[in-house]
Amino acid sequence: MEQKLNVHALVWQDQKLSVLDQRKLPEIVHYQVYVTAPEVAEAIKTMQVRGAPALGIAAAYAVALSVQQHYQADNSAWRQQVATEIKLLAASRPTAVNLFWALDMMQAKLEQLNDSPVTAMIALAQEIHQQDIAANLKMGELGADILADAQGLLTHCNAGALATGGYGTALGVIRSAYQRQARRIYADETRPWLQGARLTVWELAQDNIPSTLIADSAAAMLMKSGQVDWIIVGADRIAANGDVANKIGTYSLAVLAKYHGVKLMVVAPTSTIDFARQSGDAIAIEQRAASEFLPACYAHEDSLITAWNPVFDVTPAALISVIVTERGAVFNPAEKGVGELNDE
């Protein structure tokens, strides 16, 4: 199905990369235009762009910008400059696997090219970008097939166009499902960063999809009221047994969904699957600074008040109804894990 994309985290145009500054949403829609790799590294570091797939694409374009800036036909000194900037990009964010995957791909391509590499490098970055969109569109249709006539959908955090090359993972499924027929869309505000309030409902409105924001702690009452049929989320990392690490609060929703007979769909490309990791127990959970939600006046030396701020939680496969990827859907992943999706 042909899809018009209205929300773009990253736009390549006139040999420049435009990055939507997500820190300013929803109040201000502002694209910052970059022509060098160090500028893009800084944009990644400072969270102007976030979301694992989007970070990979931004890094790919940044390598293309680096080659474009430094390439010289008459000597090979430029290769060292590009290599230095790839290292800079690799140091911008530590955890998003997609970033390193994209840098590796761009570097391998560059080593094969001799004459006039600029066009080819830009083409590869664009291909990485387009393949991500294609995967999202595919998952959107697969997910919408599974949802059938479900009326109430709840999502958490932002697994949308803003976190990917376009269209989104969880929000891609919601887009495709809504296009087939209107549904009630609910979004958790998602503390402490409020990705739901700042990004998800804004992004849906750009595609003319109405949504209702709720406090994270109101999800249980909403499920009890019978207004939610499916919870649809993205993933940061999926273990071989189908356990899913995702934004803090996903595990909470999964337990509540099981209790209320609500189904849970995880939507993520196969690049998110860590086939070498047997279960979610081994996934290290990043802890962020207490200052993300602790009032500043508590931050003094002898303060009795601290905060516990894990970024992710792990949802056991047993609480997941289906995992949707671009290679197909795995129902009841607790039965056999997700190994069947491994094409290696």
Place this chain on the structure above:
Amino acid sequence: MEQKLNVHALVWQDQKLSVLDQRKLPEIVHYQVYVTAPEVAEAIKTMQVRGAPALGIAAAYAVALSVQQHYQADNSAWRQQVATEIKLLAASRPTAVNLFWALDMMQAKLEQLNDSPVTAMIALAQEIHQQDIAANLKMGELGADILADAQGLLTHCNAGALATGGYGTALGVIRSAYQRQARRIYADETRPWLQGARLTVWELAQDNIPSTLIADSAAAMLMKSGQVDWIIVGADRIAANGDVANKIGTYSLAVLAKYHGVKLMVVAPTSTIDFARQSGDAIAIEQRAASEFLPACYAHEDSLITAWNPVFDVTPAALISVIVTERGAVFNPAEKGVGELNDE
């Protein structure tokens, strides 16, 4: 056990009522001093003081202030002025039962008094205040007995000294338990108003009790980690069958607690029990304005973005381990309800 109270929402001193402005916490500790009833009505209306028991006590003192201001020995015109101000106080907040209960009590007393009613009215307001503190101290000891050596306690919203005459209901139990031995105390930040972040951890720190703030959606992961033995909350209304209406998110915690084998204690004076109400299904849930957490830029005429903002949820008795009142504790309230606590 003798308790020193360090946190006071309301202080009666030198014929004046000092009200701690809770809207300014935790950054600013500021008491506003009032000498007339209309000032106190305004303080209630504008949320300088909140929490059902605290509202009742504030209203009682306000009636005493009214009599103090208007009483004249030589004619009875002052009685009309006081009656008008009682009506004004009754119109300040619609839902808190304690407010009307306190006004009725003060009015009944006033009708019995002829000569020099000022001292007697002040004495009754102080008695209402002291009885609330006594009930909280009693519940604190009863609750601490039940907790025994439990190591990890999680609370939601603020059911503390700030919401009562002093010491608190849920936080009273936590105070008493902590006094017997150190425990890990966790507080949900409690969206959208952040009573946990702004009030609860601040209040505990005033009593030298360390605490850890968490995002509401991190409670499930905390329970899974084994760090929480009991969840301890207050109540806004308890039905005869033991169903409990309390701050939004309480029901969510109750379901998560059941799943993880964590126990749930509700702490509230018997004045919170609505013996005439058979179950929690009949409790009307107040909806507040979307603007409490919806970014202002979404609030335009053709906006596709709305919010669902219920203030309370209802926790079925079956999910509650024990209800603690000043007349005793009811374990497994789902078995027989709380009718045994009715002394009428």
